[in-house]
Structure formats: structure tokens, C-alpha cells
Amino acid sequence: MSVAERIKQRVLRMQRGEPFTNTRFLKLGSRSAVDKALSRLVEKGVIQRVARGVFVRPKKSRFIGNVMPEVSRVIEVIAKDHGETVQVHGAEAARRFKLSTQMPTTPVxxxxxxxxxxxxxxxxxxxxHTTSHRRLQHAGKKPGLALSALWYLGxxxxxxxxxxxxREGLSTEEFETLRTSxxxxxxxxxxxNYTQGAAHG
Known part of the structure; x- marks a missing residue:
């Protein structure tokens, strides 16, 4: 079976709407063979390219057609591929906890x-890039998001x-993780101060 056929078979078993990178297939053939096979699948509409080297099997919605994966999910996949740790920037974290209504125009x-x-x-x-390990604590998890929001508020x-x-956006366990960060x-x-106030309240 050709490299292209093997890649196609594997792609068709993937979950729709879940992004993946080209490096996933490098065991099946050379970089150029993998890239060529994926490009053909893009042309045929089997997969979509969502970022450089990142693809997805389109997930269909009868209301809006193809549903693209969330940006945060794409960034997670790219980071994992490069062995990086990524954390949502404070402005977006604050918005998610309803501490700010500002929508960052460029996700950071x-x-x-x-x-x-x-x-x-x-x-x-x-x-x-940040060299601060504290800023990257619990990356991709809610306590990490909370830390990012607090740093942003200042x-x-x-x-x-x-x-x-x-506190309302976290489970008891997640809040405990935040407290001990x-x-x-x-x-x-x-x-x-908040915890003691809540205990006496």
C-alpha cells in the first residue's frame, strides 16, 4: 500500500473537528511524501488546512456548514507538536471569568x-515567549487560566x-490547586482574604 493510501486510511479514522499535525504521519513516509498526500486530501475536500502543518476532518453543521476547531485547540496541538507549554493570555482569561468584557482582537x-x-x-x-514558569503553571487547565486572569488584573x-x-468558575478542587500554586x-x-471572608460569611 502506498504512503498516500496509508495516510488516507488513518485520516478517515480520525475524529471530525479534531485538529492534527503532519508530524503524526512521519513514521509512514518522508516529509515530502506526507505533505504531498495531505495536500491531495485537502484538494479532494477530505480534510481542511487550518494552519501551517495543521489539518482537520471537517465537521459539518446544517446551519453553518463546516465547523472549524477552536483556536485554542489548534494552538494546543501546535504546542504539543513543538514540545512547548502554552497558556492563555490574561486579557482572554479575564474575559472568560467575566472580569472583563473586552474582546482581544488578536488572540495572545x-x-x-x-x-x-x-x-x-x-x-x-x-x-x-515567557521565561516565567509561574505564568505557565497548570497550562491548559482552569487553575492556570485563573492565574493568568489574576496577573492581568494586577x-x-x-x-x-x-x-x-x-471562585465561581472553578470547582472546589480547582480552587484548592489555585491556592497552592x-x-x-x-x-x-x-x-x-477572600477565603477567610467566605468562611466567616
Missing amino acids: YYTSGPSREIRVGNLKVKLM KDNIDAEAVRRI KMPAWMASAIE
Whole structure:
């Protein structure tokens, strides 16, 4: 069986709407053979290219046609492929916890890898290099998202209400993970003050 046939068979077993990278198939053939096979599958409409080297089996919706995977999922797949750790930037994290209504026009992520821009569909995504392990703690999980939001709010904007909203967005276990994370003293005391207040409330 040719490399192209083997790749096609494997692609057809993949879950629709779940992004994957070309490196997944490198055991089946050379880079150029893999890229050529994937390009043919794109031409035939079997898969779609969502970013450089990232593809997806289109998931259909009767309302909007092809449903593209979420940008965050595409970034996770790219990061995993490069052995990077990525974390949602604070502005987006704050929005998800309803601490801000501002929609960042360009999605931004912190990364342990190099700073760069990636096109996902028609969207430009920024990856910003950080050497801070604390900023990348619990990457891809809700406690990590909460840390990112708190850093974004900053020392002067954290109050009991902000911590309450974050607490509401986390399970008891996730909040405990957040409390025991490595963080600056001002952040830890804001969380502790809220916890003690809630206990007495």
C-alpha cells in the first residue's frame, strides 16, 4: 500500500473537528511524501488546512456548514507538536471569568517556545515567549487560566469580587490547586482574604 493510501486510511479514522499535525504521519513516509498526500486530501475536500502543518476532518453543521476547531485547540496541538507549554493570555482569561468584557482582537498566548505569529484560518494569533514558569503553571487547565486572569488584573485591581468570580468558575478542587500554586504575595493574600471572608460569611 502506498504512503498516500496509508495516510488516507488513518485520516478517515480520525475524529471530525479534531485538529492534527503532519508530524503524526512521519513514521509512514518522508516529509515530502506526507505533505504531498495531505495536500491531495485537502484538494479532494477530505480534510481542511487550518494552519501551517495543521489539518482537520471537517465537521459539518446544517446551519453553518463546516465547523472549524477552536483556536485554542489548534494552538494546543501546535504546542504539543513543538514540545512547548502554552497558556492563555490574561486579557482572554479575564474575559472568560467575566472580569472583563473586552474582546482581544488578536488572540495572545504565553509560550515556553519562541515568540511568533501563526495564522489559524483568517485569524492572526500571537505567541509571546515567557521565561516565567509561574505564568505557565497548570497550562491548559482552569487553575492556570485563573492565574493568568489574576496577573492581568494586577495588584491594584484584585478585590474580593474578582476572586469571587474566579471562585465561581472553578470547582472546589480547582480552587484548592489555585491556592497552592506559586504566585506573588499580593495574589496569595487576595485569595486568602477572600477565603477567610467566605468562611466567616
